[in-house]
Amino acid sequence: MTSSKELIAQDSWHQRSELDDMADLSPELEKEMERLDKEFWISGEKLKKIVTRFRDELEEGLQENGTNIPMNVTWVHRLPTGKEKGTILTLDLGGTNLRVCKVTLHGDSTDLKDPSQKYTLDQEQYKLPGSIKTATAEELWTYIAEKLSDFIDQKLGGEYNDTNKLPLGFTFSYPATQERIDHAILQTWTKGFDIEGVEGQDAAAQLREKIEERKLPLELICVINDTVGAMVASAYNDHDTIIGGIFGTGCNAAYMSSVPSIKKLDPNDARLKDSDGHKSGQMAINCEYGAFDNAHRVLPLTKYDAQIDEKSPRPGEQAFEKFSAGLYLGEIFRLVLVELTDKGLIFKNAQSDKLRKSYTLDTGFLSQMEDDESRGFADTRRLFKDVLGLEVTDEEIELSRRLAELIAVRGARLCACGVAAICLKEGIEKGHVAADGSVANKHPKFKKRWAKALGEILDWEEKGLQEDPIIITSAEDGSGVGCAIIAAMELEWRAKPTKACASRVSI
Numbered sequence: 001m002t003s004s005k006e007l008i009a010q011d012s013w014h015q016r017s018e019l020d021d022m023a024d025l026s027p028e029l030e031k032e033m034e035r036l037d038k039e040f041w042i043s044g045e046k047l048k049k050i051v052t053r054f055r056d057e058l059e060e061g062l063q064e065n066g067t068n069i070p071m072n073v074t075w076v077h078r079l080p081t082g083k084e085k086g087t088i089l090t091l092d093l094g095g096t097n098l099r100v101c102k103v104t105l106h107g108d109s110t111d112l113k114d115p116s117q118k119y120t121l122d123q124e125q126y127k128l129p130g131s132i133k134t135a136t137a138e139e140l141w142t143y144i145a146e147k148l149s150d151f152i153d154q155k156l157g158g159e160y161n162d163t164n165k166l167p168l169g170f171t172f173s174y175p176a177t178q179e180r181i182d183h184a185i186l187q188t189w190t191k192g193f194d195i196e197g198v199e200g201q202d203a204a205a206q207l208r209e210k211i212e213e214r215k216l217p218l219e220l221i222c223v224i225n226d227t228v229g230a231m232v233a234s235a236y237n238d239h240d241t242i243i244g245g246i247f248g249t250g251c252n253a254a255y256m257s258s259v260p261s262i263k264k265l266d267p268n269d270a271r272l273k274d275s276d277g278h279k280s281g282q283m284a285i286n287c288e289y290g291a292f293d294n295a296h297r298v299l300p301l302t303k304y305d306a307q308i309d310e311k312s313p314r315p316g317e318q319a320f321e322k323f324s325a326g327l328y329l330g331e332i333f334r335l336v337l338v339e340l341t342d343k344g345l346i347f348k349n350a351q352s353d354k355l356r357k358s359y360t361l362d363t364g365f366l367s368q369m370e371d372d373e374s375r376g377f378a379d380t381r382r383l384f385k386d387v388l389g390l391e392v393t394d395e396e397i398e399l400s401r402r403l404a405e406l407i408a409v410r411g412a413r414l415c416a417c418g419v420a421a422i423c424l425k426e427g428i429e430k431g432h433v434a435a436d437g438s439v440a441n442k443h444p445k446f447k448k449r450w451a452k453a454l455g456e457i458l459d460w461e462e463k464g465l466q467e468d469p470i471i472i473t474s475a476e477d478g479s480g481v482g483c484a485i486i487a488a489m490e491l492e493w494r495a496k497p498t499k500a501c502a503s504r505v506s507i
C-alpha cells in the first residue's frame with residue numbers, strides 16, 4: 001500500500017520543480033514529460049529503501065571477498081595530522097587527462113610567507129589520446145612513462161638520479177585489490193575504460209616495470225584511489241572530514257573503518273595487530289560503491305539506463321554509477337531526446353546526426369543548461385547550435401530544461417544514498433563529506449539537491465535540527481596533494497626505528 005507520505009512525495013513535477021515555465025508544451029509532449037517524471041523521480045521513502053539495501057551491501061563487502069561492493073582495503077591506516085612534509089611526485093590517471101604533479105608538503109612549517117598554504121604544486125596535464133581507453137597495457141604504460149619522463153626532463157633538472165630517487169604516488173581510480181599500499185590488482189575497468197592486459201594484474205608492478213625500463217629516477221611508494229586521496233587531502237586541513245566522495249565521471253566514496261569490523265581481513269595478519277596480538281587500528285576503505293545493486297533489486301531502472309548498460313564495455317557492472325555519475329547523465333539525456341525525435345515530437349524540421357552519436361553530450365551540457373540565466377535562454381540555444389547543430393524552438397528549450405532537471409535531480413538524490421548508507425552503518429552523525437569531481441564542483445545545483453536528499457533520508461527535519469550536521473565540502477586536491485600526503489605518511493612510517501611489525505612495509 002502507498003503511504004500518504006509517499007503520495008505527497010509523488011506529487012507532480014510541477015510542484016517540485018524550481019523552473020519557471022517559459023513555454024507551453026504540446027499535449028503529447030506534456031504527457032511524455034509526465035511519464036518521464038514518474039520514471040525518474042525517486043521519493044524520500046524510496047531513497048530510504050535504497051539506503052537499507054545499500055547498508056547491507058556495504059556490510060557484506062567487509063565480511064568477505066568477492067561480494068558485489070568490494071569495500072577495498074587500502075592500507076592507509078590513519079588520517080593525516082597536518083604536519084606531514086616532503087616532496088613527492090604524483091601521477092593521476094583520470095578519465096580524460098593524465099596529470100603529473102610535483103607536490104611539496106609544508107606541514108606545520110612556520111617559516112612560510114602564507115601559513116595557510118600548506119603545500120605547493122608544480123604540475124602538467126596531458127590530454128589522454130582518445131584511443132587510450134581501448135589500448136593495450138603496453139601502450140598505456142608506455143604512454144604514462146613517456147609523460148613522466150617529459151616531466152622529469154622539463155621540470156626537475158638533474159636533481160634526482162638512481163641513488164637519489166624521487167618518491168612517486170599513483171592515483172589509480174579503479175577498483176583494485178591491494179595486499180599492500182604499493183600494489184593494486186585491477187578488479188575491473190570502469191568509466192568506459194577497456195584496456196586489454198591490466199585486469200587481474202598488478203597495475204603497480206606494470207608501472208614499475210616501465211619506470212625501470214626507462215631508468216626514471218622514481219620510487220613508487222603508494223597506489224591510491226581518488227576517494228581516499230580526497231579524504232586525506234581534506235583532512236590535512238579540516239579535521240571534521242569523515243568521508244571522501246567523488247561525484248564526477250564515476251562515483252564512489254571512502255571512509256575510515258575500524259580494523260576489527262573488517263571481518264574479511266586475515267586474522268593472522270601481523271600488520272593489523274597491536275602489541276597484545278589483537279586486531280586494532282583503522283583502515284581507509286575504498287567502497288567502490290559504483291557497483292551497488294548490480295543485481296537490480298532496488299534501483300528503479302528505466303529503459304534508458306538499460307540501454308546504457310547494454311552498450312557499455314562491461315554490461316551488468318557499475319549499476320549505481322551508470323544511474324548517477326557524470327559520464328552517463330548527458331547520455332541519458334541524449335537517449336530521451338532521440339526517443340522523442342523518433343516519435344516525431346521534437347526537432348521536426350531539422351535532424352542532427354550528432355544527436356545520434358553516443359556520448360556526444362556530457363554532464364557539462366546539462367550543467368550549462370541548468371546554469372542558464374540569460375535572456376530567453378540564449379545560452380542554451382547557442383549550446384544546442386554549437387554542440388548539436390540544432391536551432392531549437394521555445395518548446396524544445398522548455399522540454400530540455402525540464403528533462404535536464406529530472407535527470408540531474410535523480411542523480412543527486414541517488415548520490416546522497418551512498419553517503420547516507422556509510423553514515424548509518426558507521427553511526428556517523430556529523431562531519432564533512434569532502435567532495436570532488438565535475439558533477440560536485442561544476443553542476444550548479446548538485447550540492448543543494450544532494451544535501452536535501454540526505455536530510456530526507458536521515459530525517460533531519462523530523463529531528464528538528466537547525467543546521468545540517470553532515471555537510472558536503474569541496475575536497476582539496478586528492479589525486480595530487482592527497483596522494484602525496486599518503487606517500488609521505490608511508491615514508492614516515494618506514495623510517496620509524498621501532499615498527500610494530502616489519503611486514504607492513506612493501507615486500
Ligand code: BGC
Nearest residue numbers: 173174175190246250251252
Ligand atoms: C571507480 C572508482 C573511482 C570512481 C570515481 C569509479 O568508476 O571504480 O575507483 O573512485 O570512479 O573516480
